[in-house]
Amino acid sequence: MKKLILLLAAIAAGASIARSETVIADVFARTTTSLNGQWRVIVDPYDTGYLDYRRLPYDESGKVTGGFALDHHAKDKTELVEYNFDTSPTLNVPGDWNSQNEKLFYYEGSVWYRKKFDVNKTAPDHRLFIYFGAANYEADVYLNGKKLGTHIGGFTPFAYEITGLAKEKGNSLVVRVNNSRHVEAVPTTNTDWWNYGGLTRDMLLVETPATFISNFRTRLKPGATNTIEASVQLDGAEKTQAVKVSFPALKIAAEMTADTNGRARLEMTAPGLALWSPESPALNDVVISSGADELKDRVGFRSITTSGTDVLLNGRKVFLRGICIHEEEPLAGRRAWSAADAKELLGWAKALGCNFVRLAHYPHNEHMARLADEMGIMVWEEIPVYWTIAWTNAATLANAKKQLANVIARDQNRASVVVWSVANETPVGAARTKFLKSLVDEARELDGTRLVSAAMEVHADPADPLHKIVDDPFGEFTDLMSFNEYVGWYDGLPEKIDRIRWTVKYPKPVFISECGADAKQGFHADALTRFSEEYQADFYRRTLPMLDKIPGFTGCTPWVLCDFRSPRRLLDIQDGWNLKGVIGHNGEKKMAFDVLKNYYDEKAKADAAK
Numbered sequence: 001m002k003k004l005i006l007l008l009a010a011i012a013a014g015a016s017i018a019r020s021e022t023v024i025a026d027v028f029a030r031t032t033t034s035l036n037g038q039w040r041v042i043v044d045p046y047d048t049g050y051l052d053y054r055r056l057p058y059d060e061s062g063k064v065t066g067g068f069a070l071d072h073h074a075k076d077k078t079e080l081v082e083y084n085f086d087t088s089p090t091l092n093v094p095g096d097w098n099s100q101n102e103k104l105f106y107y108e109g110s111v112w113y114r115k116k117f118d119v120n121k122t123a124p125d126h127r128l129f130i131y132f133g134a135a136n137y138e139a140d141v142y143l144n145g146k147k148l149g150t151h152i153g154g155f156t157p158f159a160y161e162i163t164g165l166a167k168e169k170g171n172s173l174v175v176r177v178n179n180s181r182h183v184e185a186v187p188t189t190n191t192d193w194w195n196y197g198g199l200t201r202d203m204l205l206v207e208t209p210a211t212f213i214s215n216f217r218t219r220l221k222p223g224a225t226n227t228i229e230a231s232v233q234l235d236g237a238e239k240t241q242a243v244k245v246s247f248p249a250l251k252i253a254a255e256m257t258a259d260t261n262g263r264a265r266l267e268m269t270a271p272g273l274a275l276w277s278p279e280s281p282a283l284n285d286v287v288i289s290s291g292a293d294e295l296k297d298r299v300g301f302r303s304i305t306t307s308g309t310d311v312l313l314n315g316r317k318v319f320l321r322g323i324c325i326h327e328e329e330p331l332a333g334r335r336a337w338s339a340a341d342a343k344e345l346l347g348w349a350k351a352l353g354c355n356f357v358r359l360a361h362y363p364h365n366e367h368m369a370r371l372a373d374e375m376g377i378m379v380w381e382e383i384p385v386y387w388t389i390a391w392t393n394a395a396t397l398a399n400a401k402k403q404l405a406n407v408i409a410r411d412q413n414r415a416s417v418v419v420w421s422v423a424n425e426t427p428v429g430a431a432r433t434k435f436l437k438s439l440v441d442e443a444r445e446l447d448g449t450r451l452v453s454a455a456m457e458v459h460a461d462p463a464d465p466l467h468k469i470v471d472d473p474f475g476e477f478t479d480l481m482s483f484n485e486y487v488g489w490y491d492g493l494p495e496k497i498d499r500i501r502w503t504v505k506y507p508k509p510v511f512i513s514e515c516g517a518d519a520k521q522g523f524h525a526d527a528l529t530r531f532s533e534e535y536q537a538d539f540y541r542r543t544l545p546m547l548d549k550i551p552g553f554t555g556c557t558p559w560v561l562c563d564f565r566s567p568r569r570l571l572d573i574q575d576g577w578n579l580k581g582v583i584g585h586n587g588e589k590k591m592a593f594d595v596l597k598n599y600y601d602e603k604a605k606a607d608a609a610k
């Protein structure tokens with residue numbers, strides 16, 4: 001009640017009320033000003049800039065009454081102001097703070113970011129938005145002392161409208177980013193990757209016409225090979241405008257008036273349409289226009305389905321030659337975020353002979369799927385529903401659903417993306433299965449044209465440790481029987497691998513979403529010495545033929561492309577790194593790289609011969 005009264009009082013006083021987030025897809029094709037670069041920062045472990053000494057947030061009423069969000073300067077020498085962005089140190093944006101300042105390496109808490117910017121709109125009625133590629137994990141956003149909103153979730157984009165709030169000169173954009181871990185968050189407190197904090201992806205000022213195309217989707221009509229379906233969403237006052245979608249090189253276009261919700265659905269025939277595949281990643285220029293807005297993109301068309309235990313790409317059986325990837329640039333040991341980082345990581349995957357990557361364990365930056373489109377690499381995208389999650393907490397489910405919806409909204413036009421994964425290695429149980437089932441339903445409702453799955457687990461037959469069983473009841477709801485298995489590393493020595501037999505309950509394509517062993521690049525010993533390159537190579541030599549014997553085996557993404565930082569890896573030789581990369585964190589290939597590459601080369605040859 002107190003909160004409601006305060007809120008009403010704030011509205012009456014004309015105070016700013018947090019704004020809702022706007023979807024702005026295809027952001028790199030829009031009129032934007034980069035806000036990347038040096039930002040002033042204040043590290044604030046006690047949240048002094050956010051909470052008063054009674055621990056009440058300064059923005060509780062909607063109006064910001066104090067704290068760092070105001071970016072205030074002392075009027076004269078008598079005024080006490082205990083912070084000053086103008087003289088604070090800086091950090092690079094995009095970028096995690098951990099790798100930029102040694103003192104922040106292990107830091108989990110709040111850092112305040114401030115950027116000053118001017119606005120130069122190209123037309124007076126145009127609208128302005130602040131776009132965040134991602135901020136890990138929670139961000140409170142303020143412009144010129146007014147709160148724009150709070151965003152939760154560290155790996156998906158969000159935007160706030162600032163039309164009317166932004167001035168021509170000297171805007172102060174202040175963001176409190178907090179990467180504290182919480183039991184009820186997504187991910188939760190326990191993960192096997194570095195909890196990089198900060199404004200980790202591109203920051204943009206976006207200008208749009210008064211009514212603009214906020215998102216669109218083009219895809220093959222399910223079941224067809226030359227019919228394109230398009231849907232377009234408008235945002236703004238003129239919802240019932242005409243909308244046009246055209247493919248200039250294909251010489252086709254369709255036009256219609258959007259409905260009162262600003263939505264248009266179009267269909268067009270594209271005779272002789274070249275379909276997208278890893279062998280031939282055909283992309284088409286598309287132009288979407290409505291009123292004063294025009295958006296361009298490059299999109300591919302393909303179908304991805306299953307039939308019995310096969311995965312079919314454009315109706316043809318395909319073997320998924322994959323690898324898992326973390327969003328980390330290993331040479332510098334930092335969050336990856338740029339097109340150049342994507343090129344490095346996907347370039348390595350390509351050199352390994354991959355036609356598929358699993359982007360673990362959270363949505364990676366947009367450059368990854370865009371480049372995968374160009375390079376012809378199929379992609380598995382995932383949300384950070386990892387290990388334990390607060391399965392019965394409604395807010396946790398809402399959070400996971402929102403992250404799923406956000407990544408689908410961002411990447412639904414990427415032909416490369418063929419799997420939405422809703423979880424990794426979650427413990428079997430009724431509450432868990434209900435939680436995951438509602439994510440599967442959400443994914444299918446938002447996009448019924450891709451496979452939906454999760455990385456599940458394996459257990460041993462109590463009567464026979466060599467008999468492995470995959471019977472997770474959640475498997476009923478997924479398109480793939482995908483699971484992680486570590487026989488030969490966490491489960492026995494490599495010789496055990498040769499003796500394993502499998503029972504997989506559901507007659508679906510079997511996909512090994514993880515398998516792997518640690519090795520320190522450059523450390524050589526016999527094949528029974530843990531952490532040696534020989535051990536890891538022997539592991540792969542035995543594992544790959546064993547996987548081939550699993551009925552319905554349709555592909556794998558071994559763990560993992562590159563070594564990556566993990567706070568759980570405390571042994572001296574690990575030194576804070578998970579060493580299961582087939583490429584070391586020095587960028588050098590380990591012996592296992594060639595073992596896997598040779599296997600994939602043979603698979604590719606066999607596929608091409610069919």
Ligand code: GCB
Binds near residue numbers: 361559580
């Ligand atoms: C797993 C997890 C992955 C870990 C990996 C490991 O099963 O899914 O996140 O990093 O094992 O190295 O233990």
